[in-house]
Amino acid sequence: MSRASDRAYEAIRSMILSGELPAGAQLAEEALAERCGVSRTPVREALRRLESDLLVTRTDTQRSFVADWSIDDVADAFELRAVLEGKAARRAAERMTDAALARIRGANHRLGEAIRLPVPDVAVFLEANRDFHAAILDVAASRRLAALLATLIEQPVVWRTAHHYSREALRRSWSEHEELIAAFVRRDGAWAEAIMTGHILRAYHAYADAHRGLAELSQKEAAE
Amino acid sequence: MSRASDRAYEAIRSMILSGELPAGAQLAEEALAERCGVSRTPVREALRRLESDLLVTRTDTQRSFVADWSIDDVADAFELRAVLEGKAARRAAERMTDAALARIRGANHRLGEAIRLPVPDVAVFLEANRDFHAAILDVAASRRLAALLATLIEQPVVWRTAHHYSREALRRSWSEHEELIAAFVRRDGAWAEAIMTGHILRAYHAYADAHRGLAELSQKEAAE
DNA sequence: CCTGCGGTATTTGTATACAATACTCTTTGT
DNA sequence: ACAAAGAGTATTGTATACAAATACCGCAGG
Numbered sequence: 101m102s103r104a105s106d107r108a109y110e111a112i113r114s115m116i117l118s119g120e121l122p123a124g125a126q127l128a129e130e131a132l133a134e135r136c137g138v139s140r141t142p143v144r145e146a147l148r149r150l151e152s153d154l155l156v157t158r159t160d161t162q163r164s165f166v167a168d169w170s171i172d173d174v175a176d177a178f179e180l181r182a183v184l185e186g187k188a189a190r191r192a193a194e195r196m197t198d199a200a201l202a203r204i205r206g207a208n209h210r211l212g213e214a215i216r217l218p219v220p221d222v223a224v225f226l227e228a229n230r231d232f233h234a235a236i237l238d239v240a241a242s243r244r245l246a247a248l249l250a251t252l253i254e255q256p257v258v259w260r261t262a263h264h265y266s267r268e269a270l271r272r273s274w275s276e277h278e279e280l281i282a283a284f285v286r287r288d289g290a291w292a293e294a295i296m297t298g299h300i301l302r303a304y305h306a307y308a309d310a311h312r313g314l315a316e317l318s319q320k321e322a323a324e
Numbered sequence: 325m326s327r328a329s330d331r332a333y334e335a336i337r338s339m340i341l342s343g344e345l346p347a348g349a350q351l352a353e354e355a356l357a358e359r360c361g362v363s364r365t366p367v368r369e370a371l372r373r374l375e376s377d378l379l380v381t382r383t384d385t386q387r388s389f390v391a392d393w394s395i396d397d398v399a400d401a402f403e404l405r406a407v408l409e410g411k412a413a414r415r416a417a418e419r420m421t422d423a424a425l426a427r428i429r430g431a432n433h434r435l436g437e438a439i440r441l442p443v444p445d446v447a448v449f450l451e452a453n454r455d456f457h458a459a460i461l462d463v464a465a466s467r468r469l470a471a472l473l474a475t476l477i478e479q480p481v482v483w484r485t486a487h488h489y490s491r492e493a494l495r496r497s498w499s500e501h502e503e504l505i506a507a508f509v510r511r512d513g514a515w516a517e518a519i520m521t522g523h524i525l526r527a528y529h530a531y532a533d534a535h536r537g538l539a540e541l542s543q544k545e546a547a548e
Numbered sequence: 549c550c551t552g553c554g555g556t557a558t559t560t561g562t563a564t565a566c567a568a569t570a571c572t573c574t575t576t577g578t
Numbered sequence: 579a580c581a582a583a584g585a586g587t588a589t590t591g592t593a594t595a596c597a598a599a600t601a602c603c604g605c606a607g608g
Contacts, residue, residue: 104592128559139593141365144560148369152376154471161600162560176466180411187407242400247378248472328562352589363563368590385570386590 105142112136112146116155116166123168127156153251171311178304181252182297184245185233189280189296190289191240200239201284207232208277215270222265232277236296269306276302329366336360336370340379340390347392351380377475395535402528405476406521408469409457413504413520414513415464424463425508431456432501439494446489456501460520493530500526 112132115121133143147164150156157167192200211228214221233253237246276299283292336356339345357367371388374380381391416424435452438445457477461470500523507516 126559130559140560141592141594145368145372148372152471154468163600164560173467176468180408180466180468180472183407183411184404187404242404243397244378244400244404244476247376248404248475251472252468350589354589364590365562365564387570388590 103142104136104138105145108132108136108138108142109146109149112143112150113153113155116150121166123166125166127164127166129164171308174307174311175304177252178300178307181249182300182304184249184252185236185300186293186297188237188240188242188245188249189283190293191242191245192236193284193287193289193292195239195241196284196287197239200235201281203235204232204284205281207235208274208281211277212274215267215274220265220267220270225265225270229273236280272302273299327366328362329369332356332360332362332366333370333373336367336374337377337379340374345390347390349390351388351390353388395532398531398535399528401476402524402531405473406524406528408473408476409460409524410517410521412461412464412466412469412473413507414517415466415469416460417508417511417513417516419463419465420508420511421463424459425505427459428456428508429505431459432498432505435501436498439491439498444489444491444494449489449494453497460504496526497523 112121112127115135121127127147129140129143129147132147133140136143147156151158151164154173155167156164158164207228211225211232214224214228237249240246276295280292280295280299283295336345336351339359345351351371353364353367353371356371357364360367371380375382375388378397379391380388382388431452435449435456438448438452461473464470500519504516504519504523507519
């Protein structure tokens with residue numbers, strides 16, 4: 101992460117996700133270069149990457165703006181993620197090895213420990229969760245699938261700051277993971293796919309509910 | 325297509341697909357710049373795009389090489405395309421409008437004309453086919469789905485040169501499209517998805533059979 | 549008040565120079 | 579003979595200058 105273009109990518113991305121650069125804001129290369137302390141060259145590269153993440157859009161005349169994510173776009177992203185991660189789980193079940201199974205179990209074990217603490221450790225939860233899903237994707241052994249999911253998977257980072265994980269929701273994730281492991285043990289692709297698809301869609305609805313709550317909240321604020 | 329980086333992209337891409345740059349060949353920016361008649365800057369941009377197309381891979385130390393596509397990778401790409409285009413067809417069926425339906429019918433009509441000629445016009449066939457699928461993707465109205473499919477859809481260009489379309493195969497495409505239209509008319513998402521998935525998978529097997537044929541052929545040549 | 553037109557200011561695209569990094573092939577020591 | 583080290587070469591990364599394209603703003607005419 102020491103290359104200037106990587107730093108620019110991370111910097112701009114976090115400015116977008118934090119709301120420091122609001123949806124619709126123009127992203128002029130020179131201004132960003134100054135803010136990131138690098139020249140325009142790496143900024144251009146970062147913008148192209150963010151564009152392929154759909155975090156940035158470009159007009160027909162090549163100007164870049166912060167993309168605005170409607171609630172439908174988020175639904176869209178989750179729907180696709182549900183399909184693709186479902187496929188990944190199926191492939192993983194069909195190709196499962198003992199070593200991979202151990203890694204997956206390990207990840208969910210760490211996840212379980214983190215949520216049983218008096219105050220659940222959300223950072224550890226997220227890390228273990230990421231590893232759990234990454235391990236499955238590795239076993240699925242499809243570079244394409246991995247490439248497609250990469251743009252989808254880290255998407256709702258906004259959500260992390262907005263959504264307060266309830267202990268119940270965390271526990272539910274853990275137990276769905278356990279069921280997934282059971283499907284892997286039996287090399288049952290169809291079962292694994294079904295659980296994974298449901299797992300992602302449940303996460304989506306948790307997000308949508310939380311978002312609706314926030315929307316009402318800010319409406320109330322506006323009314324005051 | 326007048327921008328230098330677009331020309332570089334097209335040029336390099338076609339060099340790869342034509343085999344002029346064989347799998348595994350190193351892609352040095354300077355050399356490519358010279359071959360394309362532009363400077364390194366647009367070449368770098370083109371390489372990043374080709375990398376996200378998975379036509380180019382980079383080592384951990386940032387050197388670029390022509391990706392080598394195993395038969396499994398191709399299978400992978402088709403499998404994903406089948407899933408995603410299936411989804412697109414389902415969404416399209418659920419959102420179909422009369423205008424869109426007219427466009428889709430128009431495309432398949434042109435396709436039908438092209439293949440009923442004494443000598444089928446493959447160029448027109450391909451153009452109409454592309455438009456048919458593009459129209460469906462438009463109706464599906466999912467930017468993400470469009471973005472993901474974009475990298476998959478134009479993939480097997482190699483195939484076009486290798487595969488001799490039989491009149492029977494062309495006619496089969498046309499009639500599958502007609503069935504898809506029937507599903508659209510009835511707004512039946514599940515039906516549309518099923519047909520589309522089958523449509524893509526049939527294309528895959530046609531490709532795989534042709535490829536197997538070619539492989540045997542070149543084995544024979546090697547033996548001589 | 550709105551619309552179209554220039555001219556100016558911004559912004560992006562490309563080329564090039566130089567710096568940093570990685571590769572290669574030879575040399576040297578065990 | 580083999581491994582490690584190092585110099586020299588090849589390749590990529592970044593900054594910067596200039597060119598081309600585009601947007602903005604004020605003004606004239608309807």
